[in-house]
Amino acid sequence: MNKRSKRYTDEFKMLILELLExxxxxxxxxxxxxxxxxxxxxxxxxxxxxxxxxxNMKTLKI
Known part of the structure; x- marks a missing residue:
């Protein structure tokens, strides 16, 4: 059985990382x-x- 890895867009990756932040x-x-x-x-x-x-850009805009 061939298991294909999922492909994620950069936008999706950034969404996940922003939620993490x-x-x-x-x-x-x-x-x-x-x-x-x-x-x-x-x-x-x-x-x-x-x-x-x-x-860093967000913290500078305070």
């Missing part, structure tokens, strides 16, 4: 969206620079 847990995101916590950790590493930059 807002305080959601990886486990709750896994349960709600069906994305494994290991996949979320991979996305965190992949998009770290983008997330850091976006977070």
């Amino acid at each position: 807002e305080g959601r847990t990886k486990k709750s995101l896994e349960n709600e969206y069906g994305v494994a916590t290991a996949t979320i950790r991979k996305w965190e590493k992949e998009f770290k620079g983008i997330i850091d930059k976006k977070y």
